[in-house]
Amino acid sequence: MGGRGAIRWFWCCLVIACLTPGGMAAGEGSKAAPEARGQIDGKAEDVLRQLAQCIGGAKRFAVDVEFKGEAKMGERRGARTHGTYTLAVERPKKLAVVVPESSPAESTYCDGATVYGYLPGPKLYSSVPATMPFDRVLSSAFGRTGGSFAGVKFVVGLLEGQPYEKLRDGLNHATYLGVVGDGKEKCHRLRVMHDRDEMVMWISAGEKRLLEKIEAGRPHRLRGRDLVMGGPDKARMAMTITYRNWAIDSDVPGDALRFTPPAGAKKLERSTTRSNRRRSTTASARTGS
Secondary structure, three states: OOHHHHHHHHHHHHHHHHHOOOOOOOHHHHHOOOOOOOOEOHHHHHHHHHHHHHHHOOOEEEEEEEEEEEEEEOOEEEEEEEEEEEEEEEOOOEEEEEOOOOOOOOEEEEOOOEEEEEEOOOOEEEEEEOOOOHHHHHHHHHHHOOOOOOOHHHHHHHHHOOOHHHHHHOEEEEEEEEEEOOHHHOEEEEEEEEOOEEEEEEEEOOOOOOEEEEEEEEEEEOOOHHHHHOOOOEEEEEEEEEEEEEEEHHHOOOOOOOOOOOOOOEEOOHHHHHHHHHHHHHHHHHHOO
């Protein structure tokens, strides 16, 4: 599959995976049959409640995030994506999603009144009034890193600071799979279906309940697209998101959420911002950054 074809194929699978119900979580959990809708065991609910209380109760937090994704068509391996960013949030409406200087993707900052986008390669930035709800700003920021993923609604709700009861509204099933690792690496492992997204989650078993890793993936029929794309009639998108170096409240650096245009950076007018963002997303998929 050529470069542009692989890119189109990856994003096609990504959209299908995010919008289509059903499927099974990736990794070891994907081998088991899904639980009945609405079934939530007591141990899984306890761990999820503790997670919501730990992260939802923080005023400020920051974490380093790495994502890896791959699209497949039958036995053929499709396009891959990989990237990192640092996420920082100060409630109620401040955030920073910052990609590395070498990344072709876009960083996003919001100070509560203005949303800034910054492309580090060409040193271009934009600004618009922060008129969207905070959950949409956060979801959009994830997408600009090239790392949109199944499970994003759960994570956005968690980071936005919604009480557990609101997260519980979209929780279709949750099964406790046991403890893995030892010492500081010990984690509770859960299989969760939230809204239409099925995942296997790793949540730290130490003093604080923090999200450590999510694996998500689904098989899908392309429903006629196989004739257009010339491949088998089944597609699969898998994504792994790893969270490291959590900082809570006073441990978050004071400048973590502040955007100051770097020396030599040029401000984009709103009419040119969207086309540059499209070029950034395409470059991110092409390079696998």
